[in-house]
Amino acid sequence: SYELIQPPSVxxxxxxxxSITCSGDKLGDKYVCWYQQKPGQSPVLVIHQDRKRPSxxxxxxxxxxxxxxxxxxxxxxxxxxxADYYCQAWDSSAAFFGGGTKLTVL
Amino acid sequence: QVQxxxxxPGLVKPSETLSLSCTxxxxxxxxxxxxxxxxPPGKGLEWIGxxxxxxxxxxxxxxxxxxxxxxDTSKNQFSLGLTSVTAADTAIYYCARYDSTxxxxxxxxxxGTPVTVSS
Numbered sequence: 001s002y003e004l005i006q007p008p009s010v011x012x013x014x015x016x017x018x019s020i021t022c023s024g025d026k027l028g029d030k031y032v033c034w035y036q037q038k039p040g041q042s043p044v045l046v047i048h049q050d051r052k053r054p055s056x057x058x059x060x061x062x063x064x065x066x067x068x069x070x071x072x073x074x075x076x077x078x079x080x081x082x083a084d085y086y087c088q089a090w091d092s093s094a095a096f097f098g099g100g101t102k103l104t105v106l
Numbered sequence: 107q108v109q110x111x112x113x114x115p116g117l118v119k120p121s122e123t124l125s126l127s128c129t130x131x132x133x134x135x136x137x138x139x140x141x142x143x144x145x146p147p148g149k150g151l152e153w154i155g156x157x158x159x160x161x162x163x164x165x166x167x168x169x170x171x172x173x174x175x176x177x178d179t180s181k182n183q184f185s186l187g188l189t190s191v192t193a194a195d196t197a198i199y200y201c202a203r204y205d206s207t208x209x210x211x212x213x214x215x216x217x218g219t220p221v222t223v224s225s
Contacts (some may be wrong), residue, residue, distance in 0.1 A: 054211075
């Protein structure tokens with residue numbers, strides 16, 4: 001089983017930059033995706049292949065990955081960005097999700 | 107616009123089999139992987155498994171041999187069966203599309219259907 005570790009919570013002030021990390025063994029050798037989930041809603045893909053944004057996702061969302069850590073960065077964070085964020089990667093043909101990070105904008 | 111819609115019983119008795127279906131509209135079955143993911147109350151996401159458009163399957167090893175996923179291309183529908191359920195299988199069950207050629211990600215999700223395991 002492959003483990004992805006995320007901080008349980010991250011807080012950020014409106015307009016500031018939020019960074020959410022995801023750690024896993026040799027994670028930099030795998031593609032990482034990030035999903036945003038707001039309360040009562042289904043997850044939404046915000047970053048794929050480490051750093052690519054799907055159409056419709058604001059430019060303030062960006063991703064990077066190196067070594068054992070991937071990072072989701074939200075620049076100029078807005079109140080609407082408050083949500084749970086999950087990283088995801090594949091290992092040995094199985095998909096694994098991180099435990100999720102609750103982003104609070106206050 | 108691709109849409110996925112889960113359907114199935116919201117209550118299943120312990121030791122019985124959970125059965126859910128997902129209907130895909132607005133897009134083709136191929137060349138995607140059709141996936142089930144679940145989320146226990148207040149917890150994170152757990153991948154259950156997928157079926158490729160070719161019919162081959164792969165499941166989360168942690169679920170042992172309990173899950174099975176099938177595909178009905180004539181109905182644009184795929185289904186999940188999960189045997190010998192316990193209270194630990196209580197969760198919101200999502201169906202999702204995995205784009206294996208472009209995004210390499212779960213790019214479309216259903217709204218989720220809650221399933222409770224209880225007698």
